[in-house]
Amino acid sequence: MAESMYGLSRTMRCAEVSLENIGDSVTLMGWCHKCRDLGGLTFLTLRDRSGEIQLVVSPDSADEVKEKTAKVRTEYVLACEGIVQKRSAPNANMKTGELEILVTSLRILSEALTPPFYIEENVNANEPLRLKYRYLDLRRPDMQRNLIMRHKIAKCARDYFDAEGFLDIETPMLGKSTPEGARDYLVPSRVKKGSFFALPQSPQLYKQLLMLSGFDRYMQIARCFRDEDLRADRQPEFTQIDLEMAFVNEEDVMKVTEGFLQKVFCEVMDIHISLPLQRLTWREAMNRFGSDKPDLRFGLELIDISQTVKDIPFPAFAEAMSAGRSVRAICVPGGAAMTRKEIDALAEVAKTYQAKFLSWLSISQTPRGSFLKYLSEEQITSIAAVTGASENDLVLIVADKDEIVFAALGALRCDIAKKMNLIAENTYNLLWVTQFPLLEYNEEAGRYVAMHHPFTGPMDEDIDFLDTDPGRVRAKAYDIILNGTELGGGSIRIHDLDLQRKMFSLLGFSPEAAYEQFGFLLDAFSYGVPPHGGLAFGLDRMVMLMTGSKSIREVIAFPKVQNSSDLMTEAPAPVTDLQLDDLSISLTEDKTK
Numbered sequence: 001m002a003e004s005m006y007g008l009s010r011t012m013r014c015a016e017v018s019l020e021n022i023g024d025s026v027t028l029m030g031w032c033h034k035c036r037d038l039g040g041l042t043f044l045t046l047r048d049r050s051g052e053i054q055l056v057v058s059p060d061s062a063d064e065v066k067e068k069t070a071k072v073r074t075e076y077v078l079a080c081e082g083i084v085q086k087r088s089a090p091n092a093n094m095k096t097g098e099l100e101i102l103v104t105s106l107r108i109l110s111e112a113l114t115p116p117f118y119i120e121e122n123v124n125a126n127e128p129l130r131l132k133y134r135y136l137d138l139r140r141p142d143m144q145r146n147l148i149m150r151h152k153i154a155k156c157a158r159d160y161f162d163a164e165g166f167l168d169i170e171t172p173m174l175g176k177s178t179p180e181g182a183r184d185y186l187v188p189s190r191v192k193k194g195s196f197f198a199l200p201q202s203p204q205l206y207k208q209l210l211m212l213s214g215f216d217r218y219m220q221i222a223r224c225f226r227d228e229d230l231r232a233d234r235q236p237e238f239t240q241i242d243l244e245m246a247f248v249n250e251e252d253v254m255k256v257t258e259g260f261l262q263k264v265f266c267e268v269m270d271i272h273i274s275l276p277l278q279r280l281t282w283r284e285a286m287n288r289f290g291s292d293k294p295d296l297r298f299g300l301e302l303i304d305i306s307q308t309v310k311d312i313p314f315p316a317f318a319e320a321m322s323a324g325r326s327v328r329a330i331c332v333p334g335g336a337a338m339t340r341k342e343i344d345a346l347a348e349v350a351k352t353y354q355a356k357f358l359s360w361l362s363i364s365q366t367p368r369g370s371f372l373k374y375l376s377e378e379q380i381t382s383i384a385a386v387t388g389a390s391e392n393d394l395v396l397i398v399a400d401k402d403e404i405v406f407a408a409l410g411a412l413r414c415d416i417a418k419k420m421n422l423i424a425e426n427t428y429n430l431l432w433v434t435q436f437p438l439l440e441y442n443e444e445a446g447r448y449v450a451m452h453h454p455f456t457g458p459m460d461e462d463i464d465f466l467d468t469d470p471g472r473v474r475a476k477a478y479d480i481i482l483n484g485t486e487l488g489g490g491s492i493r494i495h496d497l498d499l500q501r502k503m504f505s506l507l508g509f510s511p512e513a514a515y516e517q518f519g520f521l522l523d524a525f526s527y528g529v530p531p532h533g534g535l536a537f538g539l540d541r542m543v544m545l546m547t548g549s550k551s552i553r554e555v556i557a558f559p560k561v562q563n564s565s566d567l568m569t570e571a572p573a574p575v576t577d578l579q580l581d582d583l584s585i586s587l588t589e590d591k592t593k
Contacts, residue, residue, distance in 0.1 A: 014048045017096055025104075034074065035074065052095075065103055071108065080107070084101060166243070211246040309383070312375065326405055346358060491533060
C-alpha cells in the first residue's frame, strides 16, 4: 500500500547533493532506477530530473528500513531520509558518483509495474512503443535534457525580446479559414450551424493587424496547426517564436534576429556566434548549392559546365543545351575510388528528384565514365579544369531544367557529404538567404502562387515588373538557415492597399474573392498602415538541431506520429452521436476503404 508524504519535505533534488553536504541529513524523493542486494548490504539508485544518487541500506539499518527496501522494485516512487557520506568506490559516470545516502528512513510512495522498456539513456526500444508509453519515455535522462533545453530556449527568447521592447501578445486559436498553403484544421461551431472556425496555421494576419493597431513590436511563442503530410521535422501542431515589428526594413529585422541567435547559443550551449552572419541571395544559393537552405559545413559546390560541354555530342547534354537548359556538376574529392555500385546508388538518389540521368566522369590515369566514348582527351582536361577536379576525383553531372538540376545535385552533395564523413561534428553554421522570388509559376494551376505568402512585399526596384514579368520580381524575404535546415523565415510585408490588391490579383483572386477571404484585412488597410515586417522561428526545429536530435518528436513532450495520431491517448477518436447532433453534423460511409 502506498505511503503518504505526511511530515516530509524534500530538501533538494538527487543530483544537487554535493561534497559540501557530507554529514548532513537530507530528504530526497524520486524513482528507483536500480536495486542491488549484496546479501545484507543493499544499494538503490534514486533518480529524478536532476540525475541520480546512490542510497545504501546496511545490515545495521533499522529493521523497518530493511523490510521496506526488500519490497522495492525499479520505478517505485520513494521518499528517503538519510545522511550524506562519501562512497568507498566512486562512480565517475555519475554526477554524484563520490557520494551516497545512508538511509535512515524509507517510504514507498507508489508501486509500479515492470515498464515495457528500460528507463535509460538511448534506450533500444521502437518508437511506437515509446510513444504509446510516452509518460515513461519522458522519464529517460536524454528526453528530460531535451525538454529542459527547450524550456531554456523559450525563456531566453522571452527575456531577449522583452529587453528589446517587444510585447508578448496572444492571438486567437479560433479564427477564419483562409488559404495559406496547407489544409486547415476545422472546428465546427455549435452556435452558428454549418460554419467553422479554423485553427491558425500561423498568427500572420493577426500580427499584421497588431502593427496597424500601434503596438510597434510583438512577439509570441505561438501554437500553429497544419493538416499536412508529416516528416521528421513536421508535426500537425507545432510552435513558433513569432515576431513582428513596425517602421522597419529588412536590416532591422535581421539585426534583432541575429542578436537573439547570438544570445541563445551563448546562454544555452556556451557557443559564441560571430556577427554579422553570412548572407547569400536566393539565386546565389541555388547556383552554388542547389538549395535555398544550403548546408555550408562542407564544399561540393555546383559548377555550371554548360559552355564547356556544349560541343560534346553526348545526347543528354545535347538535348539539354538545345532546349535552353543547363548542365551542372559537382566534384567529389577522392570519388574516383567509388565502385560502380556506389555510383549507381547515387544515380538512384538523383532519380528521386526527377533527374533522368546522372552522368559521371572519373579523373585518373585511366579515366572512367558513363559518357567517356564521346570525349576527347582535351575535353576531359577541360571538364576537370572547370570543375576543379584533380587526380582520383569524381565529377557528377546532371543536365535538365534548372529546378531539376538544382534539386538533384543539391540532394547529392548532402548525401555524399554524409557518406564520406565530410560534415564536421558539433559545428553550427548560420546564414541568411535573401531576395527570394516573390512568385513562382504553378503549371498545374496555370497561375502564379506566392513563394512565401500573399502579404510579402516586393523589392522596390522590381515593382514595375509585376505588370510585365511577375516571375522576375524579388521579394523582401529572408530565411535563417542552420546546418542546411530552415530555422525561420520572414519578410517585409505589403502595407500599401493598392499593392496588396494587385498581389491578390496576380495570385488569381478576383476582387470579390479577395474580399471574401481577407475583407477584414483589406478594411483595416484603409485606416493607416505602418511599414512592417517580421519573422518566425520554428521552435521545435531549433531545439531539435541544438540537441542533436534526429526528429522533432524527440523534443516535443507529446507528439503525433506519421498519420497525425497520438498513440498514447488514441486520438483522434470517434465522438458520440449526441455531440454530433449538437453540431448538426452527420457522418457518411467512407467509400474509399
